[in-house]
Amino acid sequence: MQSFDDFKISKQLQYAITDLGFEKPTPIQSEAFSIIVSGKDVVGIAQTGTGKTFAYMLPILQMLPFAKQIQPRVLVLVPTRELVVQVVEEIEKFGKYSDIKVLGVYGGTNINRQKEALALGADIVVATPGRLYDLVLCRALQLKAIKKLVIDEVDVMLDLGFRFQLTNIFELLPERRQNIMFSATMTEEIETLINDFFIGTHKIAVAVSGTPLENIAQSSYAVPNFYTKANLLVNLLQDATTFNKVLVFVSNKKSADLLFNVLNEHFNDELCVIHSNKTQNYRLRSIKQFDEGKNRILVTTDVMARGLDLDEISHVVNFDTPAFPENYMHRIGRTGRAEKEGTSLLFYTEKETKHKEAIEALMDMKIPEKDVPSEVKISKQLAPEEQPQLTEPNNPHKPSGDYVPGAGFHEKKEKNAKENQGGSYKRIIKKKYKKPKTKGDKNYNKRNKK
Numbered sequence: 001m002q003s004f005d006d007f008k009i010s011k012q013l014q015y016a017i018t019d020l021g022f023e024k025p026t027p028i029q030s031e032a033f034s035i036i037v038s039g040k041d042v043v044g045i046a047q048t049g050t051g052k053t054f055a056y057m058l059p060i061l062q063m064l065p066f067a068k069q070i071q072p073r074v075l076v077l078v079p080t081r082e083l084v085v086q087v088v089e090e091i092e093k094f095g096k097y098s099d100i101k102v103l104g105v106y107g108g109t110n111i112n113r114q115k116e117a118l119a120l121g122a123d124i125v126v127a128t129p130g131r132l133y134d135l136v137l138c139r140a141l142q143l144k145a146i147k148k149l150v151i152d153e154v155d156v157m158l159d160l161g162f163r164f165q166l167t168n169i170f171e172l173l174p175e176r177r178q179n180i181m182f183s184a185t186m187t188e189e190i191e192t193l194i195n196d197f198f199i200g201t202h203k204i205a206v207a208v209s210g211t212p213l214e215n216i217a218q219s220s221y222a223v224p225n226f227y228t229k230a231n232l233l234v235n236l237l238q239d240a241t242t243f244n245k246v247l248v249f250v251s252n253k254k255s256a257d258l259l260f261n262v263l264n265e266h267f268n269d270e271l272c273v274i275h276s277n278k279t280q281n282y283r284l285r286s287i288k289q290f291d292e293g294k295n296r297i298l299v300t301t302d303v304m305a306r307g308l309d310l311d312e313i314s315h316v317v318n319f320d321t322p323a324f325p326e327n328y329m330h331r332i333g334r335t336g337r338a339e340k341e342g343t344s345l346l347f348y349t350e351k352e353t354k355h356k357e358a359i360e361a362l363m364d365m366k367i368p369e370k371d372v373p374s375e376v377k378i379s380k381q382l383a384p385e386e387q388p389q390l391t392e393p394n395n396p397h398k399p400s401g402d403y404v405p406g407a408g409f410h411e412k413k414e415k416n417a418k419e420n421q422g423g424s425y426k427r428i429i430k431k432k433y434k435k436p437k438t439k440g441d442k443n444y445n446k447r448n449k450k
């Protein structure tokens, strides 16, 4: 779709777009509009700056009929309070002529003022998950009228450890609702979340703009396992003149720490690492040292590397092969910027070959192969993730398939189970009569029967 006219949107929205000076929809806006209007569950893969906020708000505002009611009909969840403020501002610009009431709520500020604001009513609530949940528990906010749930920057949200808050919120929402999710990167955790809670999800993705692939020299190495990959990387990094500013990507924080430990033996003060378990100060210091050239090697996860404005990266090393090809495009886009030549290396194991092929299919080109130098030691040691998993196919309490929740999963589950047991009367009644007393209980039982 080339023009906003093709969307057949209301006059009020047209005026707002004219005021904003937007001439035509961005690619994600074109792709998302008709699908969101159709009412399907949607997952959009798009980074900040692609116009994704309007990509979901435009169809939602178009669909949101005017109604004088207190309870919100649209819930937008975002990971940080800065984003709450930003999204509220964007919606206000768009809803300028529409009489839409939007309210932002987030933690770290006075909850009473937010309760008062909610009591006056809102059509759209934009919230961070923790504060939203608190407001629902103390009955300052009811979610039963929610028709559309938007989760923005879901990758950041999960990386910050909000999975259980999200699950808790899902339990409180009406089952009949439209789910819309946006993320810059795809991860297995997101896939699991989609499979658990979304129905017939439609995926839309836009190409990463900015970096022309021609500026990036890509190559790949077939390597048997984690520790051999580490040996190869150590070998390559010895050449400090060529590898002068190296961004090393791994898919999760455990691998980041494991790799950091290996590299640290060889490149101690040339090395830094960032992932979401590190403190904000530690991360900021690492990024600064890397950017200023004090450390030439930065190990990072996909999610953490987002939003970093790093220039003149000599090499991007894909220490593992992303399961979602879009992530590879994001990673290699960190080099070869501003007309500079960049180099990207991809390490892949036999198991990762299918991911490499998916990347090649997306780019419509083969990544040239290089031989692992003969002096690189082939390791037999297996990283924890590579070790065979014990499966118990007949144990109904263990999830089947590949999904094995990590330690954090259990910790939080127990913590939540203790903290979030509101409604003790209902719990006691339910235990006594063993049958649902409310619609909420019924839904809960239905879901837990599976």
Ligand code: AMP
Binding pocket: 021, 022, 023, 024, 025, 026, 029, 047, 048, 049, 050, 051, 052, 053, 054
């Ligand atoms: P977002 O990706 O939602 O963070 O949006 C990035 C920026 O693009 C925001 O400042 C929007 O105001 C702007 N923007 C969104 N849609 C359009 C459009 N169709 N034309 C021009 N700018 C846009």
